[in-house]
Amino acid sequence: MKDKAILIEMLFEKVESYIKTTIELYRLKTIDKVTDVFASVVSQLIIAVIFALFFVLFSIGLSLYLGELLGKNYYGFFALAGFYALVAIFMTINRRKLLEIKLNNYIINQIFKKKDDVHN
Numbered sequence: 001m002k003d004k005a006i007l008i009e010m011l012f013e014k015v016e017s018y019i020k021t022t023i024e025l026y027r028l029k030t031i032d033k034v035t036d037v038f039a040s041v042v043s044q045l046i047i048a049v050i051f052a053l054f055f056v057l058f059s060i061g062l063s064l065y066l067g068e069l070l071g072k073n074y075y076g077f078f079a080l081a082g083f084y085a086l087v088a089i090f091m092t093i094n095r096r097k098l099l100e101i102k103l104n105n106y107i108i109n110q111i112f113k114k115k116d117d118v119h120n
Contacts, residue, residue, distance in 0.1 A: 037110045059084075 059080060067076025091098060
């Protein structure tokens, strides 16, 4: 009878150890996924900031060039601002199709991406 009690006690210890190990494994997997998504988002954000700086400087140059062609510098800025307003209206009307769905899919792909996919 004492042997059965010892075996049951050992079984409970192994189950407890298994549960703790499983919880730790899921915790580490979650941390790994969160850091992967965070690193990906931060790297994309850095690229976006660099692109935005390029775009701003290019826009200033284009505005000055258009202003020279139109006769006054501020005309070029008004023309480019009008163009950007039209683009903003178009993007606002179609934001779900153009932005939200693609962003959601990107984040989901990052979360469910396997480690083997990263190295290939």
